[in-house]
Amino acid sequence: MFSHVMVGANDIEESKTFYDAILATLGVPPGFIDDKGRVFYITQAGIFAISKPINGEPATFANGGTIGFAANSPEQADAWHAAGLANGGSTCEDAPGVREGGAKLYLAYLRDPAGNKICALHNMQADA
Numbered sequence: 001m002f003s004h005v006m007v008g009a010n011d012i013e014e015s016k017t018f019y020d021a022i023l024a025t026l027g028v029p030p031g032f033i034d035d036k037g038r039v040f041y042i043t044q045a046g047i048f049a050i051s052k053p054i055n056g057e058p059a060t061f062a063n064g065g066t067i068g069f070a071a072n073s074p075e076q077a078d079a080w081h082a083a084g085l086a087n088g089g090s091t092c093e094d095a096p097g098v099r100e101g102g103a104k105l106y107l108a109y110l111r112d113p114a115g116n117k118i119c120a121l122h123n124m125q126a127d128a
Contacts, residue, residue, distance in 0.1 A: 004047035005067055008059030009114040012037055014088055015050045018113050021087040023048070025079040026069060026120075045070075061115035068119045074098075074106040077120040081108035088113040098124065 009015035016039045020030045023041055031039040031050070039050040048067075053059050071077035074096075081096050089110040096108035106122040 002046055004049060006038075006049040006051055007067065007112070007114065007116045008053050008061075009050045009112075010052065010059045011113065012039060012050060012052060014113045015039070018084065018087045018089055019048070019050060021083040022080050022089070022110070022118075022120075023069070025076060025083050026071065059114050061111070061117060066109075066117045066119050068121045071106070071108075071120040071122040074122055074124075077106055077108040077122050080120040081110060084110040084112070084118075092117060093119075096120075 012033070016031055016033070019039070019041065024030070028041050028043055031041045031048075033039050037052065041048040069080070071080060078096055081091070085091065089112055091109065092111050093107075093109035097106065099105050099107050104124040106124055108120045110118050112118055
């Protein structure tokens with residue numbers, strides 16, 4: 001359904017370091033910086049990108065918005081979360097763990113260095 005997701009950042013290098021670390025835990029190679037200073041992570045499943053806002057204003061996060069990354073296991077989601085904390089992210093929401101509300105999901109939430117809310121999600125029902 002989605003071709004790509006792009007988030008804003010005020011410090012591209014800081015954000016690249018953060019996303020290189022967390023996405024590596026999901027098997028994604030380091031991002032590359034294009035000639036406009038944007039960072040791209042290209043996979044078979046889609047593209048994730050980081051950019052300074054083109055209007056020149058500071059990047060801000062979406063209140064109520066979350067970008068979710070698929071994890072293959074709870075352990076992979078935990079590694080993603082730990083890599084984020086070690087590379088400038090901060091925890092938000094509840095601690096990583098199982099949530100049930102129609103589906104049994106393992107979730108780990110972070111705020112990236114620019115304040116964007118992101119999540120690693122493993123659908124535990126797919127394991128059954």
